[in-house]
Amino acid sequence: MTQLTVLICADHTYVNGGQNKVALESALGLAQAGARVVFFAACGPVDRRLAEAGIEAVCLGQRDLLDNPSRLDAARQGMWNGVAARALGETLARLPRANTIVHVHGWAKALSPSIAGPIRASGIPAVLTMHDFFLDCPNGAFYNFRREAACPLIPLSAACWATNCDSRSYAHKLWRNARLLVGRRVTRLAETFSDYVLLSDLQEKVLKGCLPADARVHRVTNPVEAEPLGHKRDPTEGDFLFVGRLSPEKGVFLFAEAARRAGVTPVFIGDGPLAAELGGRFPQARLLGWRAPAEVRAAMRAARALVFPSLWHETFGLTAFEAKAMGTPTIVADGCAAREAVEHGVTGLWFRSGDVDSLTSAIRALVNDATIAEMSKRAYDAYWAAPATRARHVAETLAVYEKMLAPIDARAKLR
Template structure:
C-alpha cells in the first residue's frame, strides 16, 4: 500500500524552537520514507532542508504574533488568521480524500484557531502533536508566571479569567483567553483532531481532564540529533551545564543559586530575558550565549553533568535526552517531563522541583568522581540501546497515520 499524503501545519517554516524543529525534521524523514509531504506554514524563511528533500512548501510569508510591527494586526491574526484558513482550504481541496492526513504541530504563534475550519470542511483525519499546551491552556503552559509555579486552576474558569498568570501583562492574558474562547467555541479546534500525539507520561497526567473525548492517544518520541561517539574518555572533567532559554520558568535562577550553595560554577549555554539579571545576581556564573546545535551538543559532551531545573511541566525534555546520548548524566526536576529521560540514581539524579537545597545536594553528589563516571557510562549505554533516531520517529508517526486511515476505511 502506498504511503499517505501528509499536510504538516506549523507556525514557522524555519527552526524557531523545538516545535518547528521537529515538524521540519519529521517532514524530511517522511518524504525520505516515500510519503508525499506538504509543509504548510505562516512564517518564513523556509528551511533549506525542506526543498532539498523534495517537500512541497506552502509558506504565507506572514509575521508571527510577536514579530508583527502592527499590534492591532497581530492581535487580529492571532485570534483568526483568515488568510491561513483560505489558503489551507485551497490546499486541502486538491488532495485525495482517502489517503490524506493533516498533522498539526503548532498554531498559536501565527496560524491561529482558524485552521480548524478548512480541516473540518475537508473531512480529513487530523492529528495534533502536543509540543505545548495551547490547545487547552490560554498561556500554553499550565503555569503561573507571576507566582513562578504550576497553575492549579481549571482553564477558562472564572478564576482563570480573573488571574494574571501571563509572563507579559494582564491585558495580554485577557487577549489569550479571548483567543482560547474562539478556539473552543467558534473553531472547535480541539475536537478537530481525532488523534493526539503526546510526548511524555507527565503530559497525559496534566491533560487528563482536558483531552477531547474519544480522541485516540499515541506516543511518538521526538527525534534526537546525536552520533554514537562512544563512552566518554574522562567523564569526571567538565562543568555543571544548563542549555536552553534563560528564563525564570526554565529554572535558571534556581540553578545558579543551587550551584552557589554547592560551591560549583554554573555554566549557561543559551540566552533570554533574564540574562542580564542572572549575571548581575550571580557574577560567578559563566554565560556562553546561544550556540549552534552542534556546538551545544559538544558542550554537553564536555560537561560533567547537565542540569535541567525547569519549574513547569515541559512536554518532553529534549535536552536531557541529548545529554544522555552524549554520555552526560542529567540532574532533573522531579516535576517536569525531563525526569522520564533519567533513571534516578542510575543515569542521573532527580531533585525536588523548585527546591534550591535539593538541587544543591544533587550537585554536591555528582562532584564525586566515582559516581559521575559510573552514571556517565550507564547513561550512554541506556540511550544507545534504544536511540531516539529520526527513523524511529518516522516509523512511529507512520504507524499513527495507518491506524487513522484504517479507522476511516472501517467506518
Template structure:
C-alpha cells in the same frame, strides 16, 4: 501517502519546529508526498532540496512582531492562514491524505480550526505544549513562577493573571482560547500524539473522552560516540532559554549554594538580570547544534531545572545520548528519561537547596563517571532515533486512514481507541 504538515514556523527555532521539519524530511525520504504549510519563514532549505512543497505565508509570530496591537488580529484569527490552508486541502483527496498539525498558537491562530474540521482528511495533532487545554499553553503561572492548578477558563482562571506580560494579554489569551474551543479543532481530531506520559496525564482531563491517544517520543539527532573520557568530568551546564519557567535563576542560586560554577549556554530575557546578580557564572550565549553537542559532551552534567510541565525536553535526551548525566526537576517530563541515582538525579522543583544537594553529589568524580556510563548505556539500549519515530508515525497514519465510514465529522469511534505506542 500525501501528508500535509502544519506548523507555525518553517525553520528551526526550537524543539517543536525541529521535530516538525525533521519528521517531514524523513517522511519525504520514505517516499511520501509531503507538503509543509507554515506562517513564518524563512523556510529551511532542506525542505526544497528534499522535494517537499512548502507553502509559506511570510508572516510574523507573537514573539517577533514589532507591534502587538497590529499583530493581535492575526493572533486571534489569521484569515490569510485559513484561506491558504483551505486551498491546500482542496487540492488533495481527503480519502488519501493525512494532515499532521504540530503548531498553531504562535502565528496560525484558531482560524485553521474550521478549515480542518470542514475537511474529511483525518487530522493528527502532536502536543508539543498544552494550548488545546490551557490559554497560556503551559499550565504555568508566570508571575509566581509555579505550575498552575486552576481549571482552564474557569472563573478562577479568568480572574487570575498568569501571563508574563500582564492581565490584558491574559484576557486576550482567554478570548482566543474560547474561539479555538468553538472552531471544532479539538472535536475533529483523528488522533492525538503526546510526547511523554506526564503530558498525557495533564491533558487527558481536558480533551474529549473518546480521544485516540498515542505516545510517540520525539526523535533525537545523535551518534553513538562511545563512553566519555573518564579523566575529564567537566562542569555544570544549563542549555536553553534564560527565563523564569526554565529555572535559569534557580540554577544560578543552587550553583552559588553548592560552591559550583554555573555555565549557561543560551540567551533570553533573564540574562542581564542573572549576569548582574551572579557575576561568578559563565554566560556563553547561543550555540549552533554542533556547538551545543560539544558543550554537552564535555560537561560533567546537564542541569535541567524547568519549573513547568515541559513535555519532552530534547536537551535531556541529547545529553544522555552523549554520556552526560542529567540533574532534572521532578515536575517536568525530562524525569521520565532519567533514572534517579543511576543516569542522573531528580530534585524538588523550585527548590534551590534541593538542586544544590544534587550538584554537590555529582561534584564527586567517581559518581559523575559512574552516572556518565549509565546515561550513555541506558539511552543507546533503546535509542529514540528518527527511523523509530517515523515507523510510529506511519503506523498512526495507517490506522486513522482506515477508520470506518460510519465515523462522521472526523471523530473516531470509541471502539477504535488504540493502545499507546511506547
C-alpha cells in the same frame, strides 16, 4: 496502494525551538520513507533541507506574534489569521482525499485557531502533536508566571479569568483567554482532531480529562539528533551546563543560586528575557548565548552534567535526552516531563522541583568523580540500548497514520 500524502502544519518553516525542530525532522523522515510531504507554515525563512528532500513548502511570509512590531496586528492575527485559513483551505483543496493525513505541530505562535475550519471542511483525517498545552491552557503551560509555580486552576473558569498568571500583563492574559474561548466555542479546534500525539507520561496525566472524550491518544518518540560517540574518555571533566531559553519558567535563577551554594560555576547556553539580569545577579555564571545545534551537542558531550531545573511541567525535555545520548548525566526537576529521561541514582538525579536546597545537594553529589564516571557510562548505555532516532520517530508516526486511515470497523483491531 496510493502514495501517502502528509500535510504538516507548523508556525515556522525553520528551526527556532524544539517544536519546529521535531516538525521539520518528521517531514524529512516521512519524505525519505516515501511519503509525499507538504509543509505549510506562516513564517519563514524556509529551511533549505525541505527543497533538497523534494518537500513542497507553502510559507505565507508572515511574522509570528512576538516578532510583529504592531501589537494590534499581532493580537488580530493570533486571534484569527484569515490569511492562513484561506491559504490552508486552498492547499487542502488540491490534495487527494484518499490516503492523506493533516498533521499539526503548532498553531499558537502564528497560525491561530482559524486553521480548524478548513481542516474540518476538507474531511481529511487530522492529528495534533501536543508540543505545548495551548489547546487547553491560555498561556500554554499550566503555569503561573507571577507565582512561579504550576497552576491548578480549571482553564477559563472564573478563577482563571480573575488570575493574572501571564509573563507579560493581565491584559495579555485576558487576550489569551479570549483566544482559547474562540478556539473552543467558535472554531472547535480540539474537535478538529480525531487523534492526538502526546510525548510523555506526565503530559498525559496533566491532560487527563482535557482532550475530547472520543479522541484517540498515541505516543510517538521525538527524534533526538545524536551520534554514538562511545563512552567519554574522561567524564569527570567539564562544567554543570544549562541549555535552553533564559526565561523564568525554565528555572535559570534556581540553577544559578544552587551552583553558587555548591561552589561550582554554572554555564548557560541560550538566550532570553532574563539574560541581562542573570549576568548581573550572578557574575560568576558563564553566559555563552545562543549556539548552533552542533556546538550545543559538543558542549553537552564536554559537560560534567546537564542541569534541567524547569519549573513548569514541560511536555518532553529534549535536551535531557540529548545529554543522555552524549553520556552526560542530568540533574532534573521531579515535577517536569524530562524526569522520564533519567533513572534516579543511575543515569542522573532528580531533585524536588523549585527547591534550591535539593538542587544544591544534587550538584554536590555529582562533584564526586567516581559517581559522575559511573553515571556517565550508564546514561550512554541506557540511551543507545533504544535510541530515539529519526527512523524510530517515523515508524511510530506511520503506525499512527495507519490507524487513522483504517476503515472504522478495522480500527478496533489496530488499537
